[in-house]
Amino acid sequence: MLIIIHSETNQHTIAQNLGRSEYSYYFVLKEYRPVLERLGRVVEVTDPAREVDALYLECLARGEPCVFLSFSPPHRTPIHLACPTLPVFAWEFSTIPDEPFDNEPRNDWRTVLRACGAAITHSSYTVKAVREAMGADYPIVAVPAPVWDRFAARGAQLQGQPSTGPVRLKIKGLVADSRQLDLDAFGPKHLRRGKGIDFRAPVREQALLLDGVVYTSVFNPGDGRKNWEDMLSAFCVTFRDVEDATLVLKLTHHDAEEALSDILHHLYKNQSYRCRIVLIYGYLADPDYERLVQATRYVVNTSYGEGQCLPLMEFMSCGKPAVAPRTTAMIDYLSTDNAFLVESTDELTAWPHDPRKAFRTLRYMTNWASVCVAYRDSYEVAKHDPQRYAQMATQAVSSLRGFCSQAVAEQRLRAFLAQLFERQASAGTEVPQA
Template sequence: MLIIIHSETNQHTIAQNLGRSEYSYYFVLKEYRPVLERLGRVVEVRDPQTEVDALYLECLSRGEGCVFLSFSPPHRTPVNFTCPTLPVFAWEFSTIPNEPFDSNPLNDWRTVLRACGAAITHSSYTVDAVREVMGADYPIIAVPAPVWDRFSARGAHLQRQPLASQVRLKLKGLLVDSRKLDLRAFGPVALREGVGINFKAPPSEQELVLNGVIYTSVFNPGDGRKNWEDMLSAFCVTFREVDDATLVLKLTHHDAEEALDDILHHLYKNQSYRCRIVLIYGYLADADYEKLVQATSYVVNTSYGEGQCLPLMEFMSCGKPAVAPRTTAMIDYLDADNAFLIDTTAELTAWPHDPRRAFRTLRYITNWASLCRAYQLSYDVAKGSPDRYEQMSVHAVASLKKFCSQTAAEQWLNVFFERLLENRAVETPGA
């Protein structure tokens, strides 16, 4: 069987696309690829319009099955190919787009999903949302990006201790430390003074030393779903008088000033605090990323919803318990034994690509007081209950193995593809 794969962002464009729409699909494709290669021949194409059907016709000529996996949301998935096409997509809202808008009939995802006849997503939450409008028997499967093997291997030799002690890591880029920053430079525009940051300076080598109880979050600050404002303000309030609590924000974006400017202003607004806030904008080599994971006590997520959340899955696969809400895709792998759970409230919102901003779906708002409690409880465990921390760490690894290991992904995809071959005659009859 030939499995054709494509995402709009690829290895040649990822650097300039960081933080832009749909960039994360490339990382999902990369994680899927080793599993797909166990199930068939894999070819990654750069121009689906000219390559996909040509490859499909070659397969037909020799009696070989063929399918095209488009790592993209349905409205960006082509439906004009002869080759069987499946969108592989993430979604974090309670409903899928079920009406056309912006003069594009494909924005009604029902049109695409009917044309494709099947789909792959990453959570049971999204499967339920699709089947709500497509019918209970619509062929869709939840297969998260299989990150567990790679990150559990990294975590296997890390000490499962909740407190960091003089962990040093190097990066090439911009490092902002609240204890070394003149925050006056990021106050209200009319009142700014002091020394700011030269965002135009070339990237330089930086060293970061981490100690104490470390909370880490990896996200794109331009992604409106991430709700980093609550994450930051609750941290500053909870640990206002605590010296050894540190929040590390590893930021993924293509523009340093755009990524950091608003966060720096919030650092100014939340003064004063004795806890430490560290912003990392730049490249971490694998060894130093591993040191960041090693130093981390807890991985943090305060988003309005997640299609799967690769950083959360990665850190938990390494044995790092979470501080996060149990909503959307996170329902599949978070529980009270591997995370300090944050309460949420449902709120009406719009689908993110709908220019009308019409309320058609739900997102989940963080309960700020609950987030403060989760911070405090997790800190208390890190400082005073090493046995409980160890149990949570072990359970995090086990939970993520069940959710996003390569073995699990291979089993689910193998059964799914076999059913497609049987029900839709993906293979040439008689082959």
């Protein structure tokens, strides 16, 4: 079997595409690839319109099964190809787009899903949303990005201890530390004074020392779903008088000033506090990302919804309990055994790519006071209940193994693709026609 794969962002464009629309699909493709290589030959293409059908026709000539996995949301998935095409996509809203807005028929995802005949996503929540629109028997499978194996191996070295000594990271990028910044430089324009940050200075490598009870969140600050404002303000209030509580925000974006400016202003607004806030802007190499995981006691998420949330999955696979809401994709792997759960309520919102901003779906608002309670309770466990922390760490690893290990992904993909080719054979046609 030949498996053709494509993401609009690739290894050559990831640096300039960080934080842009759909950039995270590249990371999903990277995690899928080792599993796909167990199932067949894998070829990554950069131009599907030119390359996919040529490869497919070669397979057809020698009787080899072939499928194209487009790591993209349905409205960016090609449906004109002869090759069987499956979108591999994340989604975190209660309904899928079912209107052809903005003069684009593919914005009605039902059009694409019918043309493809099947799809792959990452959570049972998304499977439910798709089947509510497409019918209960629509062929779709939840296969999260299989990150568990890589991070569990790293976590095995940490032994689930509630505290560690200081961890030193080398970061080639920008680090903003609340204890070293002149926060008055980030107030309202007419009140600003002091030295700010020169965002145009040459990038240099610097060391960052982390200790105490470290909470970490990795996100794109330009993504309106992440709700980092509640995460930050609740931390500053909860730990206003706690010196050894640190919140690390690892920011994924293509522009430093755009990524940091608003957060720096919020650091100013939430004064005064004795806890520490550290902002990291830059693309961390794997060893440094792993050291950040090592330094972390808890991974944090306060988003309105997640299609799967790779950082949360990675940190938990490494044995880091979470502070997060149990909504959307997180329903599949969060519990009171591995996380301090944040309460939330649903509210009307728009699909993110709908320029009309028409209310057609739901997102999930976190309860701010509940975030504070989760912070306080998690801190107490980290400081004073090492046995419970170790149990939660073990449960995090175990839960994520059942959710996003390579073994689980291989089993689900193998069965799903076998059923896909069987349906095509029994239908007497070699490809679904768009």
